[in-house]
Amino acid sequence: MTQVHDHTATDEAPQSSTAAPDAATSPAATTDAAPAINVEWLGEYLLGKWAKERKESRTLMSNPEFHRVDGLSMEDHRERVLHQLSLLVENKAVHRAFPIGLGGDDNHGGNIAAFEETVLADPSLQIKSGVQWGLFGSAVVHLGTKEHHDKWLPDIMSLKTPGAFAMTEIGHGSDVASIATTATYDADTDEFVINTPFRAAWKEYLGNAALHGKAATVFAQLITKDVNHGVHAFYVPLRDDSGPLPGISTEDDGLKGGLNGIDNGRLHFDHVRVPRTNLLNRYGNVDENGNYTSDIDSPGRRFFTMLGTLVQGRVSLDGAAVLASKLALNIAIKYGSERRQFTASSNTNEEVILDYQRHQRRLLPRLAQTYAMSFAHEEFLEKFDGVFSGRTDTDADRQDLETIAAALKPLSTWAALDTLQEAREACGGSGFMAENRLTQMRADLDIYATFEGDNNVLLQLVAKRLLTDYSRKFAGADAGAMAHYVADQVNEAAVNRTGLRRFAQNVVDFGSTARSIGYVRDTDSQRQLLTDRVETMVADVAGKLRSASKLPQAEAAALFNSHQNQLIMTAQAHAELLQWEAFTRALEKIEDKDTAQVMTWLRDLFGFSLIEKNLAWYLMHGRISTNRAQAITDYIDDRLLPRLRPQALDLVAAFGLTDELVRAPIASGIEAKRQNEARDYCAARRASGEEPVHEKDLKQKKRR
Amino acid sequence: MTQVHDHTATDEAPQSSTAAPDAATSPAATTDAAPAINVEWLGEYLLGKWAKERKESRTLMSNPEFHRVDGLSMEDHRERVLHQLSLLVENKAVHRAFPIGLGGDDNHGGNIAAFEETVLADPSLQIKSGVQWGLFGSAVVHLGTKEHHDKWLPDIMSLKTPGAFAMTEIGHGSDVASIATTATYDADTDEFVINTPFRAAWKEYLGNAALHGKAATVFAQLITKDVNHGVHAFYVPLRDDSGPLPGISTEDDGLKGGLNGIDNGRLHFDHVRVPRTNLLNRYGNVDENGNYTSDIDSPGRRFFTMLGTLVQGRVSLDGAAVLASKLALNIAIKYGSERRQFTASSNTNEEVILDYQRHQRRLLPRLAQTYAMSFAHEEFLEKFDGVFSGRTDTDADRQDLETIAAALKPLSTWAALDTLQEAREACGGSGFMAENRLTQMRADLDIYATFEGDNNVLLQLVAKRLLTDYSRKFAGADAGAMAHYVADQVNEAAVNRTGLRRFAQNVVDFGSTARSIGYVRDTDSQRQLLTDRVETMVADVAGKLRSASKLPQAEAAALFNSHQNQLIMTAQAHAELLQWEAFTRALEKIEDKDTAQVMTWLRDLFGFSLIEKNLAWYLMHGRISTNRAQAITDYIDDRLLPRLRPQALDLVAAFGLTDELVRAPIASGIEAKRQNEARDYCAARRASGEEPVHEKDLKQKKRR
Known part of the structure; x- marks a missing residue:
């Protein structure tokens, strides 16, 4: 933090290699000498490490057989999507992550990359295939052992056994540890008895449960010899050709807000018996005498290890949210570049709506955010691949992966909804027509904000990790170091409170917008401002919660609860920093000068937008002076938007979305015609x- | 502004009659002595002046025949809604605004009030009846003359003639003046020739155009004797029982993002001839010789007078948005009061989710906003009734009404979407089930943000009015007064820049959160902060645009454009102030002490949330010190949310939405069961x- 202050005092902004050149003094001048980005190169770059798999998937998804058809009844849509799943099998599009021995590729990153792209055809197709191979099949792969693989995976891979992933219950979603379905071992018959004790324990919202599922991986509290060993997964047959098997009841969730190509439903088990060996026993086993054993001694760690396999759901939702945002911006920016409305600068020619500042303000920061999300997702996917391939699979790697997932998935799924909505409104009535896809895509992605972990719950996990790391930082330190740190904090607070630093800034800055903005225009200063905010927020909330460990449970809970919002905002700030860092690292590999320049402006727009959004915090904490604060908004409005406006079409062209993938008439040139x-x-x-x-x-x- | 500064200097907050009592020192203490609001009285109060009409409408809308049925095909939904319209006629529910002589009541406010409530049954029903009687019929009432009324209104009222309101074109929506359909007078036959010159001039998105419309009020450029007299409305027959009439082509818009019970479509006119007397000639007439006359000499004023009748669309969208927000909060707050998740304060009992701070942060400020919107809408509706009944119908009244409409409709329609979405997420997977209504309501209301005037365009109209009023303020002033004002502005800026005032505040406030918050806790201080912001923003942008009048058109346009975002934010601040003022005025009539107290807390939460949202502005302009800024957030978290949490169920109960109107299973008590x-x-x-x-x-x- 002191570094930031030094900057402030000297007002000399260090110029990093990726600093935004500020030669142009007016928007007009910038436009005249506009750099030309290498769209083809940038397009490849955005496709990332698994470009091949993404392209294969895009080619397949260009086939009309995979496209969503508007206006189908729920029944027809469900049948269509089931059929599409069989087409995916035929096209060998869904086995990349399965073991090589069974016909897969053991290619985890490539599998997710290809899977994400299916969202462009129909999110129902994406999620239903995710249920089949990413959840149901994946549970057998990751929680089962060789015998299970050999026995069940071939039919799961071929879709001969469509299946449900029966974890969530009506009573418990994000709090998986509290599910109430039981699997009690009966030594007399060497079976587990799966049972649903009350209505709130019905398995709920499960894809494939209402109609198509023939089996399920059922998560239940494993009980043997009167001891509950916590949540484990069991392979449970659900239906044969004549319907649900004895003891199993199903209900149809019926119509949903979106994703109606999936037959979500509920399951109830009335003392359903399965062989003991149907326990997916990689992390915990029961022998024929009912003795429980596990390689992982701690029940808590065992639970999180088993649930860790779920992270791929969050990876792919993050990636799908990026793609949906790209689609939305592709449509809105193309339309906004053709649509003319109101005569402002002459009596006869109407203006192209993307030339209006407000329209730029609505779309360009979201374009910058989408690029940030895209680069962050690529790093996330590589991390995931490292862990799941076993290359970099330590406990620390898995914990980091969980934290990244819990940080990025909330931000990107919310951003996708926000961007789809802004794009819809930016296209006016045309945006509301189903054929232009924005409304349906938004309806389908709505649930992404709360499934595979509610966004608010996930951000609390991130906050918890930040607090843990923070306290660890001081665990080994002696009392003196801690006291010194606290004193620093107090000093800083005192300085902030009297406004001395800000006062100094103002005197230096007075009247000089250009010098003010120099402060944050370069990469290092942006990083410092963003990092400093996260660190200060963590330290601040940690300080407020410090007494919790000494309090009785109820009081400690109340103390935490009174800072819950602050904790979540802290996690969000951390996640935004992750996105900004990924964008910044991505700049380093861009060699073409023009492309680098435009991408740096775009990164600056992302960074500036984050700072502008949290300007009150920066002002309150004395990190930015009043003049500098105004300069940030001015710089966005007067420099970055005018510079990026002429680049907007190229920047969406680099998304590489062909007409077959976009399929929105208003993005096809008819408006210009x-x-x-x-x-x-x-x-x-x-x-x-x-x-x-x-x-x-x-x-x-x-x-x- | 100096008043605000005086407050700051003395740090003595004046206590108005509606100041929030601050006796309780901890959330727990507050909860113990929680006041009990008079739900029944508050419910009546919220129903407002047209409580009778609202109740009649709610009773009717409780009938399942009017309810949206999920999962209908578009075709069946359209037929159902058409049939519902005939039921409205049977139940005499839609004629309140029509002339008494023709069987109406000349009751404009009551008509809109009853109409708004229909959104609770099905927004498609609301909008389709709005097209028939509020737009198509209303155009004949307000733009036509007695002959037209006698000839066409009876069949419009009875639905014998379903009709379209053909104003918007593919090429022009919010910019009505630029529509390209022409109506050229042919003296030889004493007819107008209605013509669509090119594809962009097709009438578009018109309810009743695809299927049911037998006639339309068509807006076209009136041309006679080679002079274009601007946009006028014509009554044009569209279809007989065998289909479209000669020269008329129709297209179906097909599936939309929502409102699929309405048959929106396009119309094309190929030199379609109608008698001269089909011109709705209240504001402009053409005689048999082709001579144009109008009581309103200025074409601009004439255009705005004719379009003024459209304001009732904005009134009713504003009211419908308020009702949808009430519905959403009713569902989410009831569910949040029953749903339990995670054990925080004990090992066995899970917490009710509305007890979590974050959940309160998500729902309670939106509850406060909805109350503000509701009170603001009631004042808006009374203003509308005054103008349309002729009681208070001066030019100034009409202009004020237009400005209020342009300010409130954007805020409330956006807020409804935001609240519906937050409620959806707050209900998790249950919120995504169609039966719980949040997703469908959101999908239907999506278009409210851009129809009847795009929200961003409307806010610019507000900004224009603010600038006009501002410049008028100085029109009569001598140069000395203006200079003095400017000097004041400059002085103020200088003071802000050096941070002196803020410094003084900090010294006084240091360490005293209670005294800091005293500054804004009372009504007058909140008003001053909110008003000051609007006034300063107007003055600021006016100053920046001052040179525009001296610039060539293109440069002036560029100058305006470079401040477009600022203009819109200024308009938004003004609209928020209108809502806050309406809420504050509403407090004055509450006599019950407990009710007044709770409602004052709720108003404070609204005011504080506005200030918190714009905290950067207040800090940058030296209106709030750093400590006071933090105190605002603390006061929301530590005082207002804990105080309002136990009131939440009563506050939504006062919306008076019965089970038949809500119809969401998760709000029925099943979760608690x-x-x-x-x-x-x-x-x-x-x-x-x-x-x-x-x-x-x-x-x-x-x-x-």
């Missing part, structure tokens, strides 16, 4: 003298 | 000793 036809008609009328004179022009003439 | 069943089951198991011991508890015991 209509505009040109109208303009030509009017010009011809004026030229031929057929155009009637306007009453108001007549009146103006008379007045003269 | 499930929770209780689960709890009782577990308690009985523990009591009988059947509950297996947990492995982790065993391990803990062993370790001891």
